[in-house]
Amino acid sequence: MNLFKQKVTYYYDEEFGTFNYSTTHPMKPLRVAITDDLVGHYGLKQHMNCIDQSFVQTYIKRVDEDVLTQFHSYEYIDLIKIITPENKCQYEDQLYRFNFMEDCPVLDRLFDFCLCQTSGSVGAACVIADQKSNIAINWSGGLHHAKQSEASGFCYVNDCVLGILELLKTYQRVLYVDIDIHHGDGVEEAFYLTDRVMTCSFHKFKEYFPGTGHIDDVGHDKGKYYAVNFPLNEGLNDDSIQYIFKPVIDKIMENFRPDVVMLQGGTDSLSGDRLGCFNLSIKGHGTCIEYLKKFNVPIIMVGGGGYTLRNVPRCWTYETSLALNVPIQDNIPDESDYKVYFGPEYKLHLPISNMEEQNSKDYLEKNIVQILDNLKQINP
Numbered sequence: 001m002n003l004f005k006q007k008v009t010y011y012y013d014e015e016f017g018t019f020n021y022s023t024t025h026p027m028k029p030l031r032v033a034i035t036d037d038l039v040g041h042y043g044l045k046q047h048m049n050c051i052d053q054s055f056v057q058t059y060i061k062r063v064d065e066d067v068l069t070q071f072h073s074y075e076y077i078d079l080i081k082i083i084t085p086e087n088k089c090q091y092e093d094q095l096y097r098f099n100f101m102e103d104c105p106v107l108d109r110l111f112d113f114c115l116c117q118t119s120g121s122v123g124a125a126c127v128i129a130d131q132k133s134n135i136a137i138n139w140s141g142g143l144h145h146a147k148q149s150e151a152s153g154f155c156y157v158n159d160c161v162l163g164i165l166e167l168l169k170t171y172q173r174v175l176y177v178d179i180d181i182h183h184g185d186g187v188e189e190a191f192y193l194t195d196r197v198m199t200c201s202f203h204k205f206k207e208y209f210p211g212t213g214h215i216d217d218v219g220h221d222k223g224k225y226y227a228v229n230f231p232l233n234e235g236l237n238d239d240s241i242q243y244i245f246k247p248v249i250d251k252i253m254e255n256f257r258p259d260v261v262m263l264q265g266g267t268d269s270l271s272g273d274r275l276g277c278f279n280l281s282i283k284g285h286g287t288c289i290e291y292l293k294k295f296n297v298p299i300i301m302v303g304g305g306g307y308t309l310r311n312v313p314r315c316w317t318y319e320t321s322l323a324l325n326v327p328i329q330d331n332i333p334d335e336s337d338y339k340v341y342f343g344p345e346y347k348l349h350l351p352i353s354n355m356e357e358q359n360s361k362d363y364l365e366k367n368i369v370q371i372l373d374n375l376k377q378i379n380p
């Protein structure tokens, strides 16, 4: 056991919980507000440096737009800046071109939403690079599908890419690990040609959004073997994720030797997710964080997917406690403002479902062997 208290920075801005995709859209920014409430009522905030958007703006000394255009095109960000649900009919061609369709509707205050989400990840990168913390958390981030000039899969701007670009100013090598059930395509694409960022995504593959992330997609040119993809079937359980996560991460740590890690911790890989079809418990999801912590490399933890409202705050609160090495009780605190979401059990940990694990040991083993074989090709 690691007994010293980690220095943890935690980002949350109250404004984030007020954004709304639509009542029927599965993505609910409110889940991050509920997480923040639970983190507070478990008494975890007193162990962390808590920051918000105005802190980040003072700290990074950059104008709003410059933060987003480090990766995104000016014309794309210009549209995000001006578009509203009221005026969008005037911009039909651009909406189509930049993919503002059903998955990515035009939100009220869209530009503010993008800044709020990104401030946490870029702020986290700055705090880590300045050695103020060795773990920094932004549950409002992790929107890994956004492209340079395209919205995709509920994501408008890619805070993961923007945070990593900030880290690259200080560090030589960055590892990005993605345990959301969807492939981290936007991050992979952004760094597909470089050997300074390794991306590693675990995801459901075959007949599943966004359709990319084949095991043979390994990067290109200088970036060859610096993209890692672990395709999976339905029903992934706790035993299976541990079985695959450890050897893959061990080999990456040994051969790539990252200076810093960003973990995208999408909770749509949990059992019972509205869009997902894996079968992880919160503890199983959390073993990935515990495992990465062992290497004593600074970590940025960002959010991502998660569509069953009663699961997401439980998981991210538990993982905040793991980051801190501060154990928390299984009973949900009585004072929680959102207590209705946690009934009828009012426990932090919930049982998983009885769905079948469709990833056989042979299938997993075969993929591990292929991935470790690719990783032999790099550096050591």
Ligand code: ZL4
Binding pocket: 022, 024, 025, 026, 102, 103, 142, 143, 144, 145, 152, 153, 154, 155, 180, 182, 183, 209, 266, 268, 275, 304, 305, 306
């Ligand atoms: C919805 O009910 O697979 C959007 C999206 C909106 C409200 C009413 C509109 C109804 C499910 C999803 C029609 C919506 C049709 N509403 C959307 C190929 C698709 C084309 C668009 O976790 N239709 C696209 C994206 C995925 C597709 C997953 C995961 C993000 C992340 C990181 C993004 N898109 C089929 C869907 C609904 C909706 C109900 C939906 N969209 C489920 N899966 C998708 O990786 C944050």
Ligand code: CA
Binding pocket: 178, 179, 180, 181, 182, 183, 184, 201, 202, 203
């Ligand atoms: Ca993933």
Ligand code: ZN
Binding pocket: 180, 181, 182, 266, 268, 304, 305, 306
């Ligand atoms: Zn997802």
